[in-house]
Amino acid sequence: MRIVMMATGDIAIPCLKALLATGELVALITQPDRPVGRHQELTSPRVKVLAEEAGVPVFQPERMRDDSAVERLRSFGPDIVVVMAYGQILSQQVLDVPRVACINVHASLLPRHRGAACIQAAIEAGDDESGISVIHVVRKLDAGDIICRASLPLKGTETAESLHDDLATLAPKPLMEAIQAIETGSAEGEEQDESLMTYAPKLTRADGEIDWSQPAFQVARKIRAYHSWPGTYTIYPSVKSGEDRTLKIFPPVELYMHVRKPVGAVPGMVLESGPEGLLVSCGGTRGGALRIKTMQTPGSRKMNAESFFAGHKIMPGAILGMATPR
Numbered sequence: 001m002r003i004v005m006m007a008t009g010d011i012a013i014p015c016l017k018a019l020l021a022t023g024e025l026v027a028l029i030t031q032p033d034r035p036v037g038r039h040q041e042l043t044s045p046r047v048k049v050l051a052e053e054a055g056v057p058v059f060q061p062e063r064m065r066d067d068s069a070v071e072r073l074r075s076f077g078p079d080i081v082v083v084m085a086y087g088q089i090l091s092q093q094v095l096d097v098p099r100v101a102c103i104n105v106h107a108s109l110l111p112r113h114r115g116a117a118c119i120q121a122a123i124e125a126g127d128d129e130s131g132i133s134v135i136h137v138v139r140k141l142d143a144g145d146i147i148c149r150a151s152l153p154l155k156g157t158e159t160a161e162s163l164h165d166d167l168a169t170l171a172p173k174p175l176m177e178a179i180q181a182i183e184t185g186s187a188e189g190e191e192q193d194e195s196l197m198t199y200a201p202k203l204t205r206a207d208g209e210i211d212w213s214q215p216a217f218q219v220a221r222k223i224r225a226y227h228s229w230p231g232t233y234t235i236y237p238s239v240k241s242g243e244d245r246t247l248k249i250f251p252p253v254e255l256y257m258h259v260r261k262p263v264g265a266v267p268g269m270v271l272e273s274g275p276e277g278l279l280v281s282c283g284g285t286r287g288g289a290l291r292i293k294t295m296q297t298p299g300s301r302k303m304n305a306e307s308f309f310a311g312h313k314i315m316p317g318a319i320l321g322m323a324t325p326r
Contacts, residue, residue: 001183002026004078004098006064008045009085011168015105016047018172019082020054027076031087032060065091073097080182082175083137095137101182102137104144105175107167109133109151111197114142119167120160121200123225126217129153130163132171134178136189143197145189147181148174159227159251203230210234212268212280212321216255216288224251234268234320238312247295247320250302254291261289268320273313277305280320 003024005016008031019025028051036043048058057076061069064086070093073081081098083090084105095102108118110133115121122130131151136144150170158166181187208230210219223232231248238245256279261271267283277293296302297312314320 001079001100001179002077003080003082003179004029004073004076005047006030006081006083006086006090007047008087010046011107011164011171012047012084012105013050014168014172015082015084015175016050018176020050020056025051025054025056026078027057027059029059029061029064029073029086032062064088064094067093070094070097080179081137082179084171090137092139095139101187103147103178103182104135104137104142105171106133106135106142107164107171108200109149110135110142110146111192111194113198113200115200116202117200119163120203120225121198122154123158123160123163124218124221125198126156126221127154130167132167132174134174135192136187143192143194145191147178147187147189150174157224157252159224161228205230208232210249210321213283214267215284216257216282216290218284219282219290220253220255223249223253227251236314236320237318246298247314248297248302249292250294250296253293255288256291257288259289261287266319270314270316270318270320273316273318274309275306278314 001024003019004027005019005025006029007016028047030045030048033042033044035041051058059072063069073094074097078098079100081102082105083102106118108122109129109131113121129151131149133146134148135146138144150173152166152170178187208226210222210232212219226232227250233246233248235244236247261281265281267281269281270278271281271289272279277291279289279291281289293305294302295308
């Protein structure tokens, strides 16, 4: 089988290595090099570096749907196209190129969590498990028939960063099983149950703002789910400047579902403040509070609570998440 892989994200690296080991990978298609970091240095996707080191041709079209890009894909003569975290929507022209199949390796147990933020969604929803689904690619997003799946139990302590790495490690096995099924003609696939479908759209930095009216357990899930992209933050009143400032929040956090609150406590109210962290009142019918132990202000480094409060003040009674005027 002649295989072309279309991938950009680091989650695809173990699958790329597995395909390289077969000797059947004839090309890698990935996104163009992009400016990265404070100095905006032009940086190649890591999958590109690995492919080039292995002597595999790399193609980086700006738009895969352009006729010239489709023709270049066709020139590789693929039997199978494997897509994983590529970052572009594929046209029907592209899907029609491979002789046998175009398959996608998706980081959720489809039909649950279709879309770009599937890893974050599983954590934020409090799912008991996540996993990898290998599907036939169709024009409808992540809706193709399922060829293979592999599940991974969740402990309730994962961050998106750690789950990303675990799923990356898990992915090669179901991918290779799917390819074997295609080679033997047994990869017809299982139709997805549309009634079980959920959607996890691409996240932006603005999505990371904490809503303290949610219960503490839900806020804690979000902080884990959005680490390290897009990250979570809140607004706090600076005693020093008298202005509102952004406070980035990092896991782990401590959950207090049964905590005594002062009369008049509202969601976002700081109940305790000091070297042990910020204890913040949350809302919802189950209420509770959350202790933040690691944080960061703009222009400073990430700090534990003891270091943070050596140079900053957030007083008990302050309300987080509210912009002036108060």
